[in-house]
Amino acid sequence: MSKPIVFLMNWNRMNAIEMASLAHNVSAKIAAATTTFPSPTVTPAVLNTAATRLELAYANRMNGCCR
Numbered sequence: 880m881s882k883p884i885v886f887l888m889n890w891n892r893m894n895a896i897e898m899a900s901l902a903h904n905v906s907a908k909i910a911a912a913t914t915t916f917p918s919p920t921v922t923p924a925v926l927n928t929a930a931t932r933l934e935l936a937y938a939n940r941m942n943g944c945c946r
């Protein structure tokens with residue numbers, strides 16, 4: 880019987896830009912591997928949009944923008 884692979888990540892060591900970059904990378908990898916991930920829980924488009932929103936929020940953090 881095979882054991883599941885558990886991926887652990889320490890989010891405390893990553894800043895917002897690194898998290899967004901990782902999310903963009905994961906999104907691209909999932910989109911490229913449609914045979915491995917035929918119906919992921921979070922679609923690559925949604926993940927990519929969330930990463931872009933994180934980048935924008937991080938860039939606007941000093942401007943007082945809240946969206």
